[in-house]
Amino acid sequence: MRLSQLKLQFIDHLKDGYPSKEIESFFNILAEKYLGMTRLEVALAPELALNEEQLSAFESALKRLKQHEPVQYITGETEFFGLHFLVDKNVLIPRPETEELVDWIIQDNKELQNLKILDIGTGSGCIAISLAKNLKAEVTAFDISEAALKTARKNAKLNKVDVDFRKLDILKLEKLQERYDIIVSNPPYVREQEKEQMQKNVLDHEPKTALFVDDDDALIFYKKIAELAQVSLRQNGALYFEINQYLHEETRDLVENLGFEAELKKDIFGNYRMLKAVR
Numbered sequence: 001m002r003l004s005q006l007k008l009q010f011i012d013h014l015k016d017g018y019p020s021k022e023i024e025s026f027f028n029i030l031a032e033k034y035l036g037m038t039r040l041e042v043a044l045a046p047e048l049a050l051n052e053e054q055l056s057a058f059e060s061a062l063k064r065l066k067q068h069e070p071v072q073y074i075t076g077e078t079e080f081f082g083l084h085f086l087v088d089k090n091v092l093i094p095r096p097e098t099e100e101l102v103d104w105i106i107q108d109n110k111e112l113q114n115l116k117i118l119d120i121g122t123g124s125g126c127i128a129i130s131l132a133k134n135l136k137a138e139v140t141a142f143d144i145s146e147a148a149l150k151t152a153r154k155n156a157k158l159n160k161v162d163v164d165f166r167k168l169d170i171l172k173l174e175k176l177q178e179r180y181d182i183i184v185s186n187p188p189y190v191r192e193q194e195k196e197q198m199q200k201n202v203l204d205h206e207p208k209t210a211l212f213v214d215d216d217d218a219l220i221f222y223k224k225i226a227e228l229a230q231v232s233l234r235q236n237g238a239l240y241f242e243i244n245q246y247l248h249e250e251t252r253d254l255v256e257n258l259g260f261e262a263e264l265k266k267d268i269f270g271n272y273r274m275l276k277a278v279r
């Protein structure tokens with residue numbers, strides 16, 4: 001089979017589930033991965049004949065795409081903040097909104113030295129590792145999932161940074177052992193009632209513990225983290241959160257009631273997605 005024929009097969013099998021631009025992008029990502037070619041080389045080689053092994057890799061990927069599995073889980077990798085990350089079903093696929101949160105933290109802190117940073121609910125480690133790479137900081141990261149931490153540790157190694165990863169249930173913690181200049185978290189914040197508007201690839205494949213909270217206690221992580229931060233944030237320290245856009249006012253009020261001064265920020269899609277809190 002030739003590359004151009006294979007592409008037609010992909011379009012044919014996926015056209016009911018995805019817009020054509022997305023199919024094109026899946027195909028390119030897979031071709032880069034399985035053929036070791038650049039996007040340009042792929043575009044210039046419609047007549048390329050595929051061997052058995054390559055063909056079976058594409059066919060198994062096609063089956064998984066039909067089940068709406070995210071292409072990043074199929075290739076096992078993604079890009080975040082210009083860095084390469086391994087991803088699997090135990091970790092959320094890093095979102096562009098989270099890159100904006102990381103960028104905010106870096107812009108605020110890039111002139112400072114000897115920072116101590118804590119990332120709570122690190123998942124793939126994308127926030128912790130990007131900050132370790134771009135700031136003069138000692139970084140610690142917690143997650144409740146050992147499987148996620150395993151992936152996060154691989155990502156730190158891949159990106160040649162040291163992050164102290166620890167398995168921990170933040171909700172059971174009474175106090176933090178150390179003090180930090182920056183505490184950051186992108187905790188679970190999606191409510192049951194928001195499920196309907198979620199895409200199948202997220203809902204059916206990404207880790208539920210990383211996404212969902214109880215409808216009637218949706219800010220549980222923000223409350224707990226802000227309480228811990230009340231005593232564990234250093235002088236001039238700051239708390240940075242990724243937040244639920246529909247609960248931005250409630251989240252702001254919550255941290256203000258705990259004595260913080262809050263600043264909300266919109267993401268590229270125009271939604272209030274980030275919050276910074278200082279004492």
Ligand code: GLN
Pocket residue numbers: 095186187188189190202210211212242
């Ligand atoms: N923004 C993510 C989504 O759309 C959710 C991230 C989170 O729960 N922390 O699925």
